[in-house]
Amino acid sequence: MKDILRKTIDVAESFGSEYSEIRAQELHKTILTLKEERVEAVRQGLEKGAALRVLVDGAWGFATVGTLDSGILAEAVTDACKMARAASTTIKTPIKLVETKTIVDKTAKKPRRDPKEIPIEEKIKTTLQTSKTALNYSKSVKGCTADYLDLTGRSYFMNNQNTYIEQDKLYIWTRILVTAKEAEIFTSSREEVGSTAGYEVFDTETPEIVGERAAKRAVDQLKAKTPKGGTFPAVLGPNIVGVFVHEAFGHLAEADLTLSGSVLLNKVGKKIASNVVTFYDDGTIDGAFGSFKYDDEGITSQKTLLVEDGVVVGLMHNRETATRFNAKPTGNARAEDFRVEPIVRMRNTYLKPRDHSFQELLSSIKFGYYLKSFRGGQANLDGTFQVGVQEAYEIVQGEIGSPVRNASISGNTLETLLKVDAVGKDFELWPGRCGKGQTAFICDGGPHTRVKEVLIGGSA
Amino acid sequence: MAEKALDNAQKRGADEAEVYTYQGLTTNVVIERGQIAKSSRIIDRGLGVRAIIDKSVGFAYTNILDNQAAIDETVLRALNSARASRPDEDWQGLPIKTDFPSVKGTYDQKIVELNSEDLVKTAKIMLESAEKTDKRVFPIEGGAGSSHLCKAVANTNGIGAYEEGTIVECSLATIAKEGDEVTPVCFEFEIERTLDINPEWVGKEAARLSASALKAKKTKTESTSIIFTQFALQQLLNYTLINAVNAEYVQRDQSAFKDKIGANVASQILTIHDDGLLEGGIRTWRFDDEGVPQQKTTLIKEGVLRNFLYDNYTARRDKRASTGNASRAGYTSTPNIGATNFHITPGGSSPEELVETAEEGIIVYLLGGAHSSDPVSGEFSVVATPAWKIEKGEITHAVKGAMLAGSVFPLLKNISGLAKNERKIGQLVAPWVLAENIKVVGK
Numbered sequence: 043m044k045d046i047l048r049k050t051i052d053v054a055e056s057f058g059s060e061y062s063e064i065r066a067q068e069l070h071k072t073i074l075t076l077k078e079e080r081v082e083a084v085r086q087g088l089e090k091g092a093a094l095r096v097l098v099d100g101a102w103g104f105a106t107v108g109t110l111d112s113g114i115l116a117e118a119v120t121d122a123c124k125m126a127r128a129a130s131t132t133i134k135t136p137i138k139l140v141e142t143k144t145i146v147d148k149t150a151k152k153p154r155r156d157p158k159e160i161p162i163e164e165k166i167k168t169t170l171q172t173s174k175t176a177l178n179y180s181k182s183v184k185g186c187t188a189d190y191l192d193l194t195g196r197s198y199f200m201n202n203q204n205t206y207i208e209q210d211k212l213y214i215w216t217r218i219l220v221t222a223k224e225a226e227i228f229t230s231s232r233e234e235v236g237s238t239a240g241y242e243v244f245d246t247e248t249p250e251i252v253g254e255r256a257a258k259r260a261v262d263q264l265k266a267k268t269p270k271g272g273t274f275p276a277v278l279g280p281n282i283v284g285v286f287v288h289e290a291f292g293h294l295a296e297a298d299l300t301l302s303g304s305v306l307l308n309k310v311g312k313k314i315a316s317n318v319v320t321f322y323d324d325g326t327i328d329g330a331f332g333s334f335k336y337d338d339e340g341i342t343s344q345k346t347l348l349v350e351d352g353v354v355v356g357l358m359h360n361r362e363t364a365t366r367f368n369a370k371p372t373g374n375a376r377a378e379d380f381r382v383e384p385i386v387r388m389r390n391t392y393l394k395p396r397d398h399s400f401q402e403l404l405s406s407i408k409f410g411y412y413l414k415s416f417r418g419g420q421a422n423l424d425g426t427f428q429v430g431v432q433e434a435y436e437i438v439q440g441e442i443g444s445p446v447r448n449a450s451i452s453g454n455t456l457e458t459l460l461k462v463d464a465v466g467k468d469f470e471l472w473p474g475r476c477g478k479g480q481t482a483f484i485c486d487g488g489p490h491t492r493v494k495e496v497l498i499g500g501s502a
Numbered sequence: 503m504a505e506k507a508l509d510n511a512q513k514r515g516a517d518e519a520e521v522y523t524y525q526g527l528t529t530n531v532v533i534e535r536g537q538i539a540k541s542s543r544i545i546d547r548g549l550g551v552r553a554i555i556d557k558s559v560g561f562a563y564t565n566i567l568d569n570q571a572a573i574d575e576t577v578l579r580a581l582n583s584a585r586a587s588r589p590d591e592d593w594q595g596l597p598i599k600t601d602f603p604s605v606k607g608t609y610d611q612k613i614v615e616l617n618s619e620d621l622v623k624t625a626k627i628m629l630e631s632a633e634k635t636d637k638r639v640f641p642i643e644g645g646a647g648s649s650h651l652c653k654a655v656a657n658t659n660g661i662g663a664y665e666e667g668t669i670v671e672c673s674l675a676t677i678a679k680e681g682d683e684v685t686p687v688c689f690e691f692e693i694e695r696t697l698d699i700n701p702e703w704v705g706k707e708a709a710r711l712s713a714s715a716l717k718a719k720k721t722k723t724e725s726t727s728i729i730f731t732q733f734a735l736q737q738l739l740n741y742t743l744i745n746a747v748n749a750e751y752v753q754r755d756q757s758a759f760k761d762k763i764g765a766n767v768a769s770q771i772l773t774i775h776d777d778g779l780l781e782g783g784i785r786t787w788r789f790d791d792e793g794v795p796q797q798k799t800t801l802i803k804e805g806v807l808r809n810f811l812y813d814n815y816t817a818r819r820d821k822r823a824s825t826g827n828a829s830r831a832g833y834t835s836t837p838n839i840g841a842t843n844f845h846i847t848p849g850g851s852s853p854e855e856l857v858e859t860a861e862e863g864i865i866v867y868l869l870g871g872a873h874s875s876d877p878v879s880g881e882f883s884v885v886a887t888p889a890w891k892i893e894k895g896e897i898t899h900a901v902k903g904a905m906l907a908g909s910v911f912p913l914l915k916n917i918s919g920l921a922k923n924e925r926k927i928g929q930l931v932a933p934w935v936l937a938e939n940i941k942v943v944g945k
Contacts, residue, residue: 080592
């Protein structure tokens, strides 16, 4: 493999590329979809291919092919060089990459339970058990879609600066979507499990626990009312804090989006949040869904401090954005597979815990909302964010009250971060998938957190 | 190749088998932060095999097509998958062979011949047009791209179908800055099956939108009229109405439209077809992703629910014919039900007249968080950004932070106006839509 990669890099060099890299991969996938107790299809995939990226005259060329044949790779890299040259004709600010250490390493995953060694029948049984638990929870549960994915394989990375890395890939993910219905009221609920450790994740996130968690929420929501729209104090659960940190702040701190003009441009070194806010993006948490050893530009992953006591101290970089900010690369360049190029992505992003108990956070609120679990979220470069909520409750006189459905929160990130007034001492990290043209596996989380006021969208 | 694989599958014990192959060749030129920074070529091809043994469905795919051995191996893995799986008592077979209709405007040799240099020219026109329109505007990302797609389906019931298509597109996302104010991202694009796009218009319009999004004001909490442009409408319907007309949702008791065929579910002015044969439609093909002819299906006629979208599996469960709505995400997936061209019949008024009719309200270009809508109940709680205020029948100023909340089903009944400015966005083909009495949460 190393020889094929070397030859391809040599071809790029002969075209006068300033930088060249090749990322070859072999990937295996097992995918299951169950609808109620029906196994819709058992799917197995085998993929092989290479991504070629070159920098010529300050512009990028990129090609991807589904083969590791050295002749085709040579053609593809030639093509990439020509395309880069075509793109460079109007370049105003030539792209430059920050200097990095040369790395030569081979890493191997050693899961306690390797998904490759587990028969498909067992994977079906585990997934079916999740589904059955949800369906048997209550007569009101009408449907359950359960998905399972495992992805294993190996990535081979080489660049013209003598870095060569072989790295195992291992991801396990399940998602369960439960729907419930009573009279004309419909509700739905989602739960996900994700790990880079191994199949042992189901020893703790068992089918019974996950199935019941999803079903209970869908059924409880049947009796929920819609929230009042307007500005209210709120306590955010770890799952909501996570999606808020990821969507409302994290994307704006991805340095490519910062450069595009996100509200964090020119904010590095400045205070943007209350003193109790400290954010990390950490790629080194063992087994977490967003962890890896080297990113897809061959940079060592790390724990990156983004906000310390309310002050922006760092952004998430690839080699290109690090040059623009005169910063060090942070190991955030990730590509979903060989079909796409690496871009700046998050890993495991979270709010650092402080010292409040959950009761203390609730106690001062006369009327507000406790937002526990999210359905989705999104942010715009101007800092307008939205987080849709799948589980929420009223807070009345410092106590948790009636359940509320179809709530969401919105506002401006910078205004909202200044309104964070107390941070809890607990901590949870939740797995998820993030879309930015391509999918990345991530985690986000934090402790329970109180916000003085936030806009709640509601139809009541 | 496909025939050999089918033979092989049957010899090794499959009751039925199907081979789906897909090839996509895409060339892109990418704008990043105000300049053309990149060009890429993506070659992706592969094959997926479905094998059925005793009503158990197995599937395997690969992109390794260099040799027959890799394909044989894929057939074996599909059979293994079927043997590991469990029987599905509702399985009533793969589709059978039927004649395909003809379609227009789905392939253009001129798109196949586009190269990076041509697309650089397109991107350059778009960028220059945006820069010329307003100095406060910054093009953050976008580009131009061309794709040549080929797909084929063959199965042991005699289906053997092959088709090619082309797509060309250009897009530009911009923001505008003035002092400390940054606008939300504004976006324009054009996408066509034949080489007929106008990058100059896209650049100009993307710039005009972001410049007019400056000086945004908060709005009050009230129930008011909303005009959804096609982008916002697509985001809203994609996660709600398009699920409700999906036969699988209906059969699994997850659709508000269950048992509602013949009932009034929307305003009388609303007529919607799923038109898989629409001339030049982004999702127009002769056959769907399991080899069934695509067709034009009436979903809602003058407010009355008429039909659902079916693939072969759900159709046979309901003892009827598929509507040709099996859809796959390339060779790596098995079919699911998807809309083709979800076509809302336009009305008679110009966009300006629709704004006049609305009198007071908000016109919404994009929704933040539409994907967090409840896929079953149709409830949404989203932020409208960018959006503009309508006062005395005119668009007056940008609005920030306005949240919309409600459910799509009452919204359908509250539609009071349709413009005639139809356009294609993803699977949606629609005009601007005016709906009354939508809850807006402002400050």
